Each structure stands twice: as C-alpha cells, then as structure tokens.
Amino acid sequence: MTAAGLLRIEGLSVEFGSGDNLARVLNDVAFEMKPCETLGIVGESGCGKSMTALAIMPLVPNPPGRISAGRIVLGGEDLLQATDARMRDIRGNRIAMIFQEPMTSLNPVFTVGSQIAESLTLHLGLSGAAARARGVELLKAVGIPSPEQRFDAYPHQLSGGMRQRVMIAMAIACEPELLIADEPTTALDVTVQAQIFDLLRSIQQARGMGLILITHDMGVIAEMTDRVVVMYGGRVVEQGATRDVLARPAHPYTRGLVACVPTLEMDGDGEPADLPEIPGVVPSIWELQTGCPFADRCNVVQPWCRQEMPAATLTGVAHWVACWQRQEGRP
Amino acid sequence: MTAPILEIKDLQVHFRRRRLNPLAQPEVVRAVDRVSLTLNRGQTLGLVGESGSGKTTVARAILRLVPTTAGSIELDNTRLDEPSGGRSHENRRRIQYIFQDPYSSLNPRVRAGDIVRSPLDVINIGDQASRDARVSELFEAVGLRPEQRGLFPHQFSGGQRQRINIARALAPDPDLIICDEPVSALDVAIRAQILNLLQRLKRQRAITYLFISHDMAVVKHMADEVAVMYLGQIVEKAPRRSFFSAPLHPYSQALLSAVPRVGVGTAGSAGRIRLSGGPPSPIAPPPGCPVAPRCPIAESRCHQLPPELRELAPAHSVRCHLVENRGGAPVSPMAGWVATHD
Numbered sequence: 170m171t172a173a174g175l176l177r178i179e180g181l182s183v184e185f186g187s188g189d190n191l192a193r194v195l196n197d198v199a200f201e202m203k204p205c206e207t208l209g210i211v212g213e214s215g216c217g218k219s220m221t222a223l224a225i226m227p228l229v230p231n232p233p234g235r236i237s238a239g240r241i242v243l244g245g246e247d248l249l250q251a252t253d254a255r256m257r258d259i260r261g262n263r264i265a266m267i268f269q270e271p272m273t274s275l276n277p278v279f280t281v282g283s284q285i286a287e288s289l290t291l292h293l294g295l296s297g298a299a300a301r302a303r304g305v306e307l308l309k310a311v312g313i314p315s316p317e318q319r320f321d322a323y324p325h326q327l328s329g330g331m332r333q334r335v336m337i338a339m340a341i342a343c344e345p346e347l348l349i350a351d352e353p354t355t356a357l358d359v360t361v362q363a364q365i366f367d368l369l370r371s372i373q374q375a376r377g378m379g380l381i382l383i384t385h386d387m388g389v390i391a392e393m394t395d396r397v398v399v400m401y402g403g404r405v406v407e408q409g410a411t412r413d414v415l416a417r418p419a420h421p422y423t424r425g426l427v428a429c430v431p432t433l434e435m436d437g438d439g440e441p442a443d444l445p446e447i448p449g450v451v452p453s454i455w456e457l458q459t460g461c462p463f464a465d466r467c468n469v470v471q472p473w474c475r476q477e478m479p480a481a482t483l484t485g486v487a488h489w490v491a492c493w494q495r496q497e498g499r500p
Numbered sequence: 501m502t503a504p505i506l507e508i509k510d511l512q513v514h515f516r517r518r519r520l521n522p523l524a525q526p527e528v529v530r531a532v533d534r535v536s537l538t539l540n541r542g543q544t545l546g547l548v549g550e551s552g553s554g555k556t557t558v559a560r561a562i563l564r565l566v567p568t569t570a571g572s573i574e575l576d577n578t579r580l581d582e583p584s585g586g587r588s589h590e591n592r593r594r595i596q597y598i599f600q601d602p603y604s605s606l607n608p609r610v611r612a613g614d615i616v617r618s619p620l621d622v623i624n625i626g627d628q629a630s631r632d633a634r635v636s637e638l639f640e641a642v643g644l645r646p647e648q649r650g651l652f653p654h655q656f657s658g659g660q661r662q663r664i665n666i667a668r669a670l671a672p673d674p675d676l677i678i679c680d681e682p683v684s685a686l687d688v689a690i691r692a693q694i695l696n697l698l699q700r701l702k703r704q705r706a707i708t709y710l711f712i713s714h715d716m717a718v719v720k721h722m723a724d725e726v727a728v729m730y731l732g733q734i735v736e737k738a739p740r741r742s743f744f745s746a747p748l749h750p751y752s753q754a755l756l757s758a759v760p761r762v763g764v765g766t767a768g769s770a771g772r773i774r775l776s777g778g779p780p781s782p783i784a785p786p787p788g789c790p791v792a793p794r795c796p797i798a799e800s801r802c803h804q805l806p807p808e809l810r811e812l813a814p815a816h817s818v819r820c821h822l823v824e825n826r827g828g829a830p831v832s833p834m835a836g837w838v839a840t841h842d
Contacts, residue, residue, distance in 0.1 A: 213687040213688065213689055213690075214687055314777075328778050330778055331778075358550040358551055358714060358778075359550070359714065359715075359716070359755060359758040359759060360550065360754060360755065360758050360775045361550075361778060362758065363758040363772060363774065364774070364776075366760075367774070385687065385688050386688070386760065387688075387762050388759060388760030388761050388762050389760045390762075391760065391761065391762045391763075392760040392761070393760070415762055425689060426688060426689065427762060429688060429689055429691070429692035430688055430691075430692070430717065430762070431695070431717040431718055431720060431721035432717055432720075432761065432762070432763065433716060433717050433720055433744065433756060433759055433761060434761075434763060440699075441720075441721050443696045443699065443700075444692040444695060444696055444721070445692065446689075446692045446693050446696060447689040447692070448693075450657045450659060450660075450690065451687075
C-alpha cells in the first residue's frame with residue numbers, strides 16, 4: 170500500500186525448535202494497517218494470534234523461537250532490522266501492549282503509580298513530581314475514581330476492571346502510534362468488558378492510535394473493529410473489512426466461527442436447534458502440514474486441499490481469502 | 501409443567517470473617533441471601549450473574565460443600581441440608597457436578613477410564629465387570645473412543661477433557677447435574693460441540709441441569725428457565741422466552757445489552773445500558789436495592805428500601821421497585837429510556 174500506512178507485515182514466519190522438532194507457529198503472515206484503524210485478529214487458541222502480537226513487538230522468546238522470515242514495517246522502519254537499543258526505544262513508546270490477565274501483568278510489589286511512572290521516566294525523561302502529575306492525569310483519563318489516592322495503591326487493592334484500566338493507562342502513557350490488546354477483557358465480567366471497550370474506543374478516537382484487538386469473540390470483532398484478520402494454524406486464512414467478512418465469510422473456518430456461537434437474537438418457541446459445530450480440534454503445531462491447515466475439519470475439503478496451501482485471492486474489495494474453493498482452477 | 505425435583509427455599513449462606521481486633525464483631529459476607537429456586541425434572545435452570553454474585557455458592561450448598569446458614573434444600577422431599585439427607589450415598593449419586601476448568605478438575609495421575617469409573621467405585625454401584633462395561637458405554641456416549649480409557653488427562657485436548665468430566669458426572673446415572681460454567685474455559689468452536697453434547701444427553705436421559713454461566717447467549721441456548729443473581733440475591737426469575745424477549749430488571753437488561761453481537765455491529769454499543777463501576781462489597785451491601793448504586797434510573801427509594809421479589813407475570817418474578825403493572829402486564833422501567841453518553 171502507500172507510505173501512509175501505519176504497519177505493514179510481510180511474509181512473517183516464526184519457528185520454534187529445529188530439525189525434527191521444528192514447529193512453524195506462524196506461516197507467511199501478511200497484513201497492513203492504516204493509522205487510527207482498529208484491526209481485529211480472530212481465531213482459536215493455538216492459531217497464532219498472540220504470537221503475531223509478540224512478533225510485532227518483537228518479543229518472540231528466543232531461543233527456542235525465532236522469526237525466520239518476513240518484514241514488520243512500522244512507519245517506514247523495519248523493526249526486524251532495528252538494534253536492541255533502538256527496539257527498547259520503540260517498545261512501550263511507539264508500540265504498547267495490553268495483556269489478557271491484568272493481575273499477572275502488573276508487578277504486585279510496586280504501586281501502580283510507580284509502574285506507570287516507569288515508562289514516563291524511561292521514554293519521556295519525566296521524573297519526580299512531573300511524572301506523578303502525568304501519572305495521575307493518565308489514571309483520570311482511563312476513568313479511575315480518586316486518581317491521586319489510587320496512584321499509591323498496590324495492584325491487589327484494585328478490582329480486575331480497575332487493573333485493566335491501569336494497564337491501559339500504562340500503555341497509553343507515551344502516546345503510542347499502535348496499541349496491541351491481547352484478549353483484554355477475557356478475565357472480566359461482561360458489564361466491565363463493555364466499560365473497557367468504551368474506554369479503548371474513546372482513547373483511540375481522542376489520540377488517533379492504531380489498535381490491534383486480539384480476540385476469539387466474533388461479537389467483539391463486529392462491534393469494535395474496522396478490519397479483521399482470521400487466523401488458523403499459524404496462517405491468515407481470510408482478511409477484509411469487518412462488515413464484508415461477517416456478511417459474506419468466504420473461508421469455511423470463518424463461516425464456522427460465525428455460526429457456532431449461540432446468539433441472543435430471538436428464535437421460535439421450541440427448544441433451540443443444535444449449534445452448527447466445527448468438528449475436531451486445532452492441529453498440533455508439531456504436525457508439519459503441506460496443505461491447508463483447516464483441511465481435517467473442513468466440510469468442503471477436496472483431495473488437493475491436503476497437498477498444497479492455496480494462495481490468498483481477492484473475493485471482494487480488499488477482501489482476501491486463502492481457500493481452494495475460491496481459486497480458479499487447482500494445482 | 502413437570503414435577504419439581506429440587507426445591508431451594510430461602511437459602512442463606514453467610515460466611516463469617518474474624519477481624520484483627522478480637523472484640524470486634526466478625527464481618528459477615530452474605531454470599532447467598534434468601535434464594536428460592538425450583539428445578540423441574542428434565543428441564544434446565546440457567547443461573548446467571550457476574551463473578552461474586554453467589555452462583556457457585558448456591559451450587560456448593562446443594563452439594564453440602566458449604567454449610568447453609570438458613571433455609572432448606574429438598575431433593576424429592578428429602579432434606580439435603582440435614583446431616584442424614586445430604587450424606588447418604590443415594591442422594592450423592594443423584595446429584596453430580598461438572599466443573600469449569602477441565603484442566604484442574606481431573607487428577608493428572610489417574611487414567612481417564614479410572615476417573616470416569618471412580619464414582620461407581622465410591623458409591624459402590626454394580627460389580628467389577630459391569631463397571632468396566634459402563635465406562636466403555638459412557639466413553640461412547642460422550643464422543644470418546646473406549647480405547648482412550650488408558651490415557652492420562654494431559655493426553656487429551658480441553659474439549660476432550662470436558663467430555664471426560666461429563667462422562668464422570670453421568671457415571672452414577674444422576675437425576676440432576678450441576679454444570680458450573682462448563683464451556684467458559686473452552687475455545688469458541690469447541691463450545692458448540694460440548695453444548696450440543698449436553699443438550700443431547702438431556703434429551704436422551706431426561707437429566708435436569710442447573711446451568712451456571714455468565715454468558716447470556718449460552719444460557720439462552722441451554723435454559724428453559726432463567727434466574728439472575730446479583731450480590732447473593734435473585735433479582736429476576738422467568739421462563740426463557742419471557743426473559744429474553746422482555747427482561748424487566750434494569751440489571752438483566754444491562755447484562756443483555758453488554759453482550760457484543762455479530763448481527764448488530766458497531767451500532768450495538770450506541771444503545772447500550774451502561775452500568776458504572778463494579779458490584780458493591782457483599783460485606784457492606786447498600787441499604788436499599790443492591791443494584792441501585794450502578795443503576796441508571798435509580799430513585800431515592802431505591803437507595804433506601806430493599807425491594808422484594810414480586811411475581812408480576814406468570815412465573816416471572818422481579819426484584820425492583822420501579823417495575824409497574826400497566827393494563828395487566830408488567831412494564832420495564834427502562835422502557836423509553838435513552839442512553840446518554842458522557
């Protein structure tokens with residue numbers, strides 16, 4: 170795309186182990202993001218969602234893992250070519266991340282204020298009273314009541330929703346261009362989840378950040394994101410504008426994900442019909458497949474699906490799918 | 501309507517917590533406060549609420565895993581909350597439990613077959629050969645292969661482990677199974693498999709479920725009747741259809757509107773009923789309605805006077821001052837309310 174893009178990922182592959190114990194956890198992942206856009210990454214556990222986020226940081230644990238191919242370009246700069254010192258400057262400053270479990274991602278022995286102040290000191294050179302003032306301002310911005318007192322609170326003194334707000338305050342401290350939220354509400358109740366999403370949405374609009382939202386909930390994707398990337402078995406199987414993908418899911422896996430969740434929409438009087446299932450389970454990362462990773466669970470599988478992975482093809486406006494069903498001809 | 505199998509009347513479970521000062525009154529956590537529920541044979545009662553609302557404590561009280569402070573629990577007219585009733589093997593057999601976490605609820609050092617067999621051994625049902633045959637039959641019933649009996653839990657996926665949990669619960673041929681968030685820890689695609697399995701078993705074996713969940717869509721799919729808990733109390737109780745088509749309590753409506761939906765898209769968040777903050781502490785509950793501090797339409801009486809659970813339509817009860825009867829039908833106080841954004 171154009172130089173105006175915020176983030177561009179090309180041919181990203183991540184491997185763990187070596188020789189006979191080689192596991193390809195990401196395989197040729199590619200997508201782009203515009204500034205201020207919300208991109209959803211959806212899929213089951215083990216499909217590579219979180220690994221994609223770690224690769225962008227890049228925080229893939231090495232060893233045993235390594236990024237074996239690809240480019241991650243943030244505002245014109247290839248992050249995989251950057252030095253460690255340069256990355257420390259970017260991480261937490263231009264890219265920030267919010268994790269799933271707000272309890273384990275905050276340090277229990279430091280006050281939340283000192284944890285927020287850390288990145289202000291490190292990246293912005295603020296110290297003492299200035300860092301504190303800015304920290305209190307951030308706590309206020311994420312909707313924490315009486316922020317002056319909460320600044321000196323320890324994580325265990327806050328509820329789950331409050332902790333996640335603190336995590337968000339830490340993440341936006343340096344006004345990042347890109348915020349990655351990895352299942353930010355999975356551990357929270359639905360009324361609190363709604364509050365956190367409202368907060369993320371308003372912060373994003375106010376500050377013009379790009380937001381990558383990783384989730385397994387198609388409802389969250391529908392409500393929060395502009396574009397969606399569907400991942401399966403370490404590969405991107407479908408991507409496009411969220412409304413197009415949800416209205417006309419082209420990949421059998423996407424269709425299954427949309428259909429298999431019970432809905433609140435009212436149906437008839439009788440007992441609800443069985444949910445459409447996706448049979449089987451996610452393949453193990455240690456099985457090196459040659460063909461489409463979804464072939465074993467697919468309801469429209471063809472013999473050639475197991476032999477070769479189909480390339481991504483265009484099926485609508487900027488709507489890509491990797492499925493032999495949508496290919497002209499076959500191998 | 502079918503006959504009731506389990507009746508819970510005015511159940512209270514209070515926990516006392518000593519304070520540092522030995523002379524001070526101990527703090528009392530009202531985990532379950534005057535809860536009455538009836539489970540009908542072959543039906544599913546969905547118990548919903550946020551974490552800390554007391555759903556699991558109700559389930560644990562039924563199994564006598566926590567002492568009850570007051571009230572009664574009757575299984576076919578046998579008092580379960582009295583020592584003789586609750587401890588008899590026969591009553592233990594008739595109620596089984598499926599836990600939320602399929603990883604921590606199976607002993608990692610016991611083979612899957614022995615896990616499923618253990619209730620038969622403990623309650624002493626049948627002889628050795630018939631127990632083995634029963635285990636094989638159960639493995640097939642839940643969609644596992646009988647030859648997988650010799651494997652250990654770590655050799656199964658999350659969904660398969662939950663199938664082992666279900667097989668163990670089915671083993672003593674129970675009448676009532678308590679499902680405590682049985683699919684929350686599973687992947688979306690696996691959830692559908694487990695929910696379909698539970699529904700099929702209910703049809704085939706006429707099992708009654710107490711289905712505990714915080715996921716409104718899952719409850720709508722599973723339950724015949726719904727009870728919403730908040731801070732240890734039932735705030736609304738209704739048959740599935742009237743609950744999901746016309747919920748009356750503002751809290752129920754907020755719960756339903758908080759669920760992100762595929763069909764509604766980004767418009768879904770616009771008309772949402774927002775609850776501010778989190779639930780109050782069960783140690784010092786507010787004097788009036790427990791929902792009042794978060795309720796968008798609370799009036800002064802809501803903050804002062806605790807509302808009673810009132811039956812306003814057939815089998816539809818609600819604990820809210822503001823629900824009115826207009827022309828013979830209850831009207832939600834949220835009708836005509838428009839979301840305002842800050």
